[in-house]
Amino acid sequence: MAVDATQLPHTTATQVEDVGQIPQWQLMVRRFRKSKLSVGGMYVLIVMYTIMLFSDFLAPYDHNRLDSNYAWGPPSQVKTVNGQLSTFALKQTLDTERLQWLYVVDESHPLPIHFFVQGYEYHFLGIFPSKLHLFGVEDGFQINLLGADKDGKDVLSRLLKGSQISLTLGFVGVVISVIIGSIVGTASGYFGGAIDNMIQRVIELLRSFPDIPLFLSLAAALPQNAPVEVRFFLITMIIAVIGWTGLAREVRGKVMSYRNADYTAASVAAGGSHWHIITRHLIPNSLSHIIVVGTLAIPAAIGSETALSFLGLGILPPAVSWGVMVRDAQTIEAITTYPWMLLPVLVLIITVLSFYLLGDGIRDAVDPYA
Amino acid sequence: MTTDDMLLEVRGLKKHFPIRSGFLRRVTGTVKAVDGIDFHIKKGETLGLVGESGCGKSTAGRALLRLHEPTAGEIIFNDPTLGKVDVAKLDRTTMLKLRPNMQIIFQDPFTSLNPRLTVGQIVGEPLEIQHRASGSELIDRVAELLNEVGIRPENMSRYPHAFSGGQRQRIGIARALALNPKLIVCDEPVSALDVSIQAQVLNLLGELQAKYGLAYLFVGHDLSVIEHISDRVAVMYVGYIVEMAKTDKLYFTPKHPYTEALLNAIPKADPRMRTRPIRLQGEVPSPANPPSGCYFHPRCRYAKDICKQERPPLQDIGDEHFVACHFAKELSLVGVQPLNDIKLEMPVKKS
Numbered sequence: 001m002a003v004d005a006t007q008l009p010h011t012t013a014t015q016v017e018d019v020g021q022i023p024q025w026q027l028m029v030r031r032f033r034k035s036k037l038s039v040g041g042m043y044v045l046i047v048m049y050t051i052m053l054f055s056d057f058l059a060p061y062d063h064n065r066l067d068s069n070y071a072w073g074p075p076s077q078v079k080t081v082n083g084q085l086s087t088f089a090l091k092q093t094l095d096t097e098r099l100q101w102l103y104v105v106d107e108s109h110p111l112p113i114h115f116f117v118q119g120y121e122y123h124f125l126g127i128f129p130s131k132l133h134l135f136g137v138e139d140g141f142q143i144n145l146l147g148a149d150k151d152g153k154d155v156l157s158r159l160l161k162g163s164q165i166s167l168t169l170g171f172v173g174v175v176i177s178v179i180i181g182s183i184v185g186t187a188s189g190y191f192g193g194a195i196d197n198m199i200q201r202v203i204e205l206l207r208s209f210p211d212i213p214l215f216l217s218l219a220a221a222l223p224q225n226a227p228v229e230v231r232f233f234l235i236t237m238i239i240a241v242i243g244w245t246g247l248a249r250e251v252r253g254k255v256m257s258y259r260n261a262d263y264t265a266a267s268v269a270a271g272g273s274h275w276h277i278i279t280r281h282l283i284p285n286s287l288s289h290i291i292v293v294g295t296l297a298i299p300a301a302i303g304s305e306t307a308l309s310f311l312g313l314g315i316l317p318p319a320v321s322w323g324v325m326v327r328d329a330q331t332i333e334a335i336t337t338y339p340w341m342l343l344p345v346l347v348l349i350i351t352v353l354s355f356y357l358l359g360d361g362i363r364d365a366v367d368p369y370a
Numbered sequence: 371m372t373t374d375d376m377l378l379e380v381r382g383l384k385k386h387f388p389i390r391s392g393f394l395r396r397v398t399g400t401v402k403a404v405d406g407i408d409f410h411i412k413k414g415e416t417l418g419l420v421g422e423s424g425c426g427k428s429t430a431g432r433a434l435l436r437l438h439e440p441t442a443g444e445i446i447f448n449d450p451t452l453g454k455v456d457v458a459k460l461d462r463t464t465m466l467k468l469r470p471n472m473q474i475i476f477q478d479p480f481t482s483l484n485p486r487l488t489v490g491q492i493v494g495e496p497l498e499i500q501h502r503a504s505g506s507e508l509i510d511r512v513a514e515l516l517n518e519v520g521i522r523p524e525n526m527s528r529y530p531h532a533f534s535g536g537q538r539q540r541i542g543i544a545r546a547l548a549l550n551p552k553l554i555v556c557d558e559p560v561s562a563l564d565v566s567i568q569a570q571v572l573n574l575l576g577e578l579q580a581k582y583g584l585a586y587l588f589v590g591h592d593l594s595v596i597e598h599i600s601d602r603v604a605v606m607y608v609g610y611i612v613e614m615a616k617t618d619k620l621y622f623t624p625k626h627p628y629t630e631a632l633l634n635a636i637p638k639a640d641p642r643m644r645t646r647p648i649r650l651q652g653e654v655p656s657p658a659n660p661p662s663g664c665y666f667h668p669r670c671r672y673a674k675d676i677c678k679q680e681r682p683p684l685q686d687i688g689d690e691h692f693v694a695c696h697f698a699k700e701l702s703l704v705g706v707q708p709l710n711d712i713k714l715e716m717p718v719k720k721s
Contacts, residue, residue, distance in 0.1 A: 020525070020532025024486050027531075197395060262482035263492075265437050266545060270496035271469040280495070284486045 028288065031365040038361020041354035048351060052167050055160035056122040060136050060143060063153065063161035063320050065120070067142055070152035072101050072338055076143050078113070086110040087143050100337070111137040147340035149328055155340055158320050159347060165321035167351070169232060170301035173239030178294045181244040185251025186286070190259055190278060196252070203245045211242060215304065219313035228319040235314055239301045250293050254286040288366035295359035299352040306348060322348050376448055377553055377585050378411040378434070383443035383458075385426070385433045389658060401658045403429040405609035406443070408684055411553065413448075414579065416586040418600030418617070420593060420632070422654055426609045428477075431555040431589045435472050436465065447472065450552065470500055470549035477558040479538035483530040489516070489541055490526035496548040515544040519574060536567035543574065547582075556588045560595060572599055593636050597621055602690070605629050608665045609657050611684055615691040622705045625693040627670045630703040638707075664696070672701055 033039060051058065069092055076087040089109040093102045117136040124130045137143045146155040188199040218238045222231060258264060258281060267277050308314030309323025310330075317324060325344035328334070334341040384406050389399040403426040411417045419427045433440045436457065445457040449468050460468060473496075476482035483492055494512045497503045503511050513523035519540040530538055539559060546554050556575065560568040572595065578584060590596050596603055597617055604614035605628065613626040624630045634648045650669045655661050661668050667677035676696050684694040695701070 020528030021488075023488075023529060024531075261484075262476040262478065263484040265432070266474065266476070266482065266542075267495065267499070268437055269435050269469060269472070269474050270499045270549065271466040272495075272499045276499060280487075281484055285484070 025288075028362075028365045032361050035361040035364060037357050038364075041357030041361070044350065044354040045358060048163070048354075049167060051160070052163040053125065055163055056124065057130070057132060058134050059154075059157035059160040060119065060133055061154045061157045062120040063158045064318050065153060065157075067148075067152035070142050070144060070148045071150055073142070073144050073148035073152060074103055074338075075147045075340055076145055077105060078145075079110075081110040081112070084110075084112040086112045087137060089141055111141050111143070113137060113143065146343055147338065149338075149341065155325075155343060158325055159322070159344060162320045162322045162325055162344065163347075165232060165315055165319065166302060166305060166323065166348070169236055169305045169315075169321070170239065170298050170303075173236045173301045173305075174243060174294050174297045176236065176240035177243035177247055177297070178290060180240065181247030182251050182283075182286075182290055184244070185248035186255050186278060186282060188248065189252035189255030190274070190282060192256070192259075199248070200252075203248060206245050215242060215308065216311070216313060219308050222313075224316070228315070231315065231319070235305060235308065239304055242304075243297055243301060247290070247293050247297065251286055251290060254289050255282050258282050258285045288362075292359060292363045292366055295355060295362055298359075299355040302348070302352060302355070374448075375412045376410055377413045377415075378448070378587075379444075379446040380407065380409050380434070381444040381446070382406045382408060383430065383433060383445060384441040385429050385438050386441045399658055401656075402609050402660065403657055404433060405657070405660075407606070407609075407611045409604050409611060409614055411585050411587060413552070414583040414585055415601045416579065416588050416599055418596035418603040419587060419589045419606060420591060420596045420603060421606035423591065424654065424657070425606045426657065427589045427591075427606050428557050430606070431474070431557050431587055434555060434587065435469075435474055437474070447553075466500075470496070471552045472555070473546035473549060473551040473553075474555045474557060475539075475542050475546050475559045478562050479535045479542060480562075482542050483538055485530055488527050488529055489521070489533075492530070492541060493526075493544045493548060496545060500549060502549065511548070512544075515548055516541075518547065518578070519544045534567075535563055536570060539563060539567075539571055540574065543571075543578070547578065550582070551584065553585045553587065556586050556590075558590050559588075561590065561592060568595065575599065593632065605632065608655055608660055610665070610694065611692070612666065612694045613692065614684070615693075616689075618708075619689070619691055620705075622708055624703050624705045625687065625691065625698045625701070626666075626695045627672050627701065627703065628666050630705070633706050634704070636706055664694075672697060 070090070073090065078085060078087050080086070087110070089106045089111060091104040091106050093104070094100075095102050113135050114137065115135050117133055118131045119133040119136055121129060121131050135143070142148070142152070142154065144154050144156065146159065148154055149158070184199060188196045215238065218241075219235065222234050226234070261281070264277055264281050267281060272280070305314055305321065306323035306326060309316075309321050310327045312327065315321040315324055322344040325341075326348070329341040329344065383404055384402070385404040387401040387403055388397040389401060390396065391398045405426075407430060409417065409419075419430065421427045429438060432438045434445055434457070440458045443458060446454055447457050447468065448454050449471055452464070452468060455464070455468065457465070457468065457472075483489075487495070490509065490512050493515055494503075494508050497508055497511060509526070512526060516523045516526065521537060521540050521544065525533075530541070533541065539562075543559075559575070560571050563571060575586065576599065579586065586599070588596065588599055600617050602614065602616050603620045604611045605620070605626065606612070607628050613620060613624065613629045615625075620629065621633060624633055631648045631650050648671070652669050655665060655668070661678075663676075663678045663680055664670070664673075664682055667673040670677065674696070680696070682694045682696045682698075684692050685698070686692050687698055
């Protein structure tokens with residue numbers, strides 16, 4: 001009996017043709033998708049960065065708005081009153097014995113939560129001026145979904161505003177160090193000889209400085225009264241300057257192995273220029289590795305920014321980053337009595353962990369034939 | 371032989387690799403991978419270059435194309451447009467014009483194709499570099515080349531990972547053919563392949579040679595493959611050529627003790643002709659620290675005092691048979707037996 005090949009599963013002509021036409025990066029994506037944890041990390045990061053873009057819209061208050069009526073205010077309760085989502089006014093009393101503000105929820109005074117309200121002015125994506133905010137309560141009262149700090153500043157608003165610095169500074173710093181490291185590493189690995197020798201000795205010299213003191217002394221040398229943008233830029237540069245050396249070494253190693261590959265030799269034999277060989281063979285092959293190293297360097301850079309800000313040498317108030325917020329939480333009372341002050345730590349852990357998971361997944365995926 | 375037939379003449383080619391050590395990377399020694407070799411290749415001919423691993427045969431092949439910068443020596447190439455030029459001394463722009471005439475096929479089909487590029491991009495790359503074709507013209511030429519080596523042109527958009535070792539080697543051959551070269555250096559092109567595939571690839575190389583008048587420098591270590599494909603054979607030992615002759619001459623009447631020992635290792639077709647194997651004493655010397663005199667003398671059965679002191683030059687003993695041995699004319703050495711000489715005495719059945 002003749003078997004009709006088209007009726008067999010998995011033997012249709014299109015499928016057979018398809019397999020060989022999948023470029024390597026698609027094979028990598030396939031492999032990456034198999035790692036559930038990494039995909040999870042990626043989604044968490046996508047959500048976080050999306051929230052960061054809309055942070056001003058989502059934040060009910062300016063991150064520096066003070067209100068002594070809400071000092072150390074606890075997270076607001078939200079209930080449905082008369083069919084409306086509401087929070088309640090707080091009665092503030094001073095515990096004279098422990099010198100501590102006590103808050104009692106005034107259930108008789110519900111504050112309906114209004115959506116799409118007008119609030120403080122900001123520039124959406126840094127360009128479009130807007131006053132629109134997702135939610136708010138009537139003026140004179142405050143809603144602190146995640147509590148308030150010692151000056152009555154809304155922790156949620158500060159977390160959202162802080163993400164703008166914490167999530168971008170590390171990222172931008174790593175991008176810059178990736179660019180420097182790739183260029184230097186490629187030059188070092190491709191040309192070899194005296195150039196390679198010189199570059200490697202310089203890198204060794206830079207790496208022989210202990211990281212933390214170098215970090216601190218560079219950061220301490222920054223102008224104290226510079227605007228936030230300038231400070232942000234300078235700290236980014238510090239992270240990049242310290243980070244590029246390791247990356248340059250990794251890229252050099254990769255480029256050296258691809259430089260000695262036979263397909264590169266074939267390109268030379270056909271008369272390919274340095275530029276042609278670097279852009280056609282070396283960079284595309286090293287790129288996946290560069291992305292892995294970069295992804296795994298981002299959490300370290302975020303940690304560096306946090307550490308600097310925590311020590312009071314990074315981002316300085318009135319600007320806010322998660323490191324600044326962690327600094328505010330370093331008192332005993334914050335840990336014992338006002339646990340919401342530790343939220344930035346939690347957010348930092350989630351971010352860093354997600355980046356590591358993502359980086360691990362990419363690292364496993366870049367060798368799809370293994 | 372007329373000089374016009376000559377495609378490539380190599381004189382005193384050397385490639386030394388410095389050994390660097392210490393913090394300042396000072397040169398503390400040299401590996402003399404290729405240490406002064408002379409040979410020539412005529413138009414449309416195949417020169418087999420055979421030797422043990424590490425003897426410098428691949429390095430020699432790559433130095434011809436200046437994939438390794440030669441340390442010394444002349445590589446006179448008879449270019450159709452430039453005339454006779456010394457490849458070793460050409461500047462970058464002239465070299466660029468000459469490169470299409472000398473191409474290379476590699477040993478390992480799994481590392482010789484960039485996994486990021488499609489087959490079409492791989493085969494088309496030399497054409498792109500030399501600005502020979504672009505657009506649909508490029509695609510047509512690539513399709514033609516793939517047809518030539520027995521790969522269906524529909525496979526142009528596929529990636530190397532979709533192909534077997536033999537197919538990949540064919541793609542590598544198509545890439546080498548792209549620029550219509552006069553000489554192809556075949557760097558052990560079949561040693562990574564199954565025996566059945568080896569035959570296919572060798573036949574393909576033979577067909578292409580007949581069709582395009584290609585000359586091959588065929589580097590290899592498989593004596594049967596070399597015998598099959600070569601018009602002449604050169605035997606290398608620790609960086610220099612010890613014997614070079616027409617294939618039949620070299621295989622049937624070797625004149626160098628090393629060649630004799632190599633040929634002795636070929637399995638015999640006739641079981642009655644089994645001889646005692648020649649076991650070479652000791653190891654292949656390191657090209658970083660070679661012995662005095664003739665490099666082969668510590669392992670040579672026929673070595674005399676002069677062999678320890680003087681390195682014998684490669685000299686012509688007549689009929690294009692070159693030998694580097696002090697006793698080339700005196701020794702009578704055993705080669706392989708021509709198949710025709712094997713007398714098959716079939717027992718005749720009487721009924």
